[in-house]
Amino acid sequence: MAFDGLTIALSKGRIMDQTLQLFHEAGIPVPADDDSRKLILESPCGTIRYMIAKPTDVPTYVEYGAADLGIVGKDVLLEAGRDVYELLDLGIGKCRMCVAGLPETKYFGTVPRIASKYPRIATEYFRSLGQQVEVILLHGSVELAPLIGLAERIVDIVETGRTLVENGLVVLEEIVPISTRLIANRMSFRLREQEIDELTRKLRGRIDLRKEVQV
Numbered sequence: 001m002a003f004d005g006l007t008i009a010l011s012k013g014r015i016m017d018q019t020l021q022l023f024h025e026a027g028i029p030v031p032a033d034d035d036s037r038k039l040i041l042e043s044p045c046g047t048i049r050y051m052i053a054k055p056t057d058v059p060t061y062v063e064y065g066a067a068d069l070g071i072v073g074k075d076v077l078l079e080a081g082r083d084v085y086e087l088l089d090l091g092i093g094k095c096r097m098c099v100a101g102l103p104e105t106k107y108f109g110t111v112p113r114i115a116s117k118y119p120r121i122a123t124e125y126f127r128s129l130g131q132q133v134e135v136i137l138l139h140g141s142v143e144l145a146p147l148i149g150l151a152e153r154i155v156d157i158v159e160t161g162r163t164l165v166e167n168g169l170v171v172l173e174e175i176v177p178i179s180t181r182l183i184a185n186r187m188s189f190r191l192r193e194q195e196i197d198e199l200t201r202k203l204r205g206r207i208d209l210r211k212e213v214q215v
């Protein structure tokens with residue numbers, strides 16, 4: 001029989017364990033913790049199907065309806081620019097999107113070069129300031145760019161600040177705070193309103209409780 005529960009695309013990697021822990025605490029069924037390489041996992045009761053996806057692909061699965069819901073960082077969401085509903089801030093995966101560089105930024109050309117894994121966020125940010133820049137796409141270890149003269153600045157995530165400090169870089173500007181979000185496919189949100197509402201309510205209750213404990 002075809003699966004007729006909710007399909008949720010999870011971001012694998014850094015935020016996956018914290019996401020499953022939050023779901024578990026909220027009383028939402030999660031798959032058993034095993035070491036399998038399976039990419040589709042059903043909850044024991046069969047009501048939820050989890051897809052284990054690369055974070056940058058989660059908004060795509062959700063926009064096209066391959067998943068009803070998705071769990072993804074706000075950084076990925078802003079960069080992807082997909083047509084999805086953002087339902088909830090899960091309060092995990094907290095960090096900041098920043099402009100960083102050497103303390104005394106040297107300009108190599110008339111148009112500053114900005115290296116980033118987030119070309120859209122970087123372009124829109126500098127456009128909003130009316131500054132002309134050239135954005136260079138990198139896929140990781142972005143902090144290298146100002147150290148070896150590829151770019152004057154970077155736009156990247158800062159969490160503890162350790163990577164910047166250990167490479168002699170500093171935060172120059174803060175663009176936007178980042179955290180993990182629950183997103184929904186537009187059609188699913190209308191057609192599966194009750195199930196999605198119930199899941200969102202459970203998560204919100206748990207997130208609020210976590211906030212109270214933190215205060």
Ligand SMILES: Nc1ncnc2c1ncn2[C@@H]1O[C@H](COP(=O)(O)OP(=O)(O)OP(=O)(O)O)[C@@H](O)[C@H]1O
Nearest residue numbers: 012013014015055073074075076093094095157159
């Ligand atoms: N220090 C951090 N560095 C990167 N992302 C962080 C950090 N802290 C929290 N996050 C959040 O975790 C999400 C997932 O990060 P993760 O490193 O697992 O994926 P990724 O950046 O797509 O990795 P990769 O490119 O290696 O697949 C990010 O999109 C961001 O929202």
Ligand SMILES: O=P(O)(O)OC[C@H]1O[C@H](OP(=O)(O)OP(=O)(O)O)[C@H](O)[C@@H]1O
Nearest residue numbers: 140141142156157158159160161162163
């Ligand atoms: O402020 P911190 O706590 O040091 O965290 C920030 C670093 O973490 C991320 O890199 P990641 O580990 O995902 O590797 P990457 O360079 O391959 O993107 C991000 O791109 C920064 O480099």
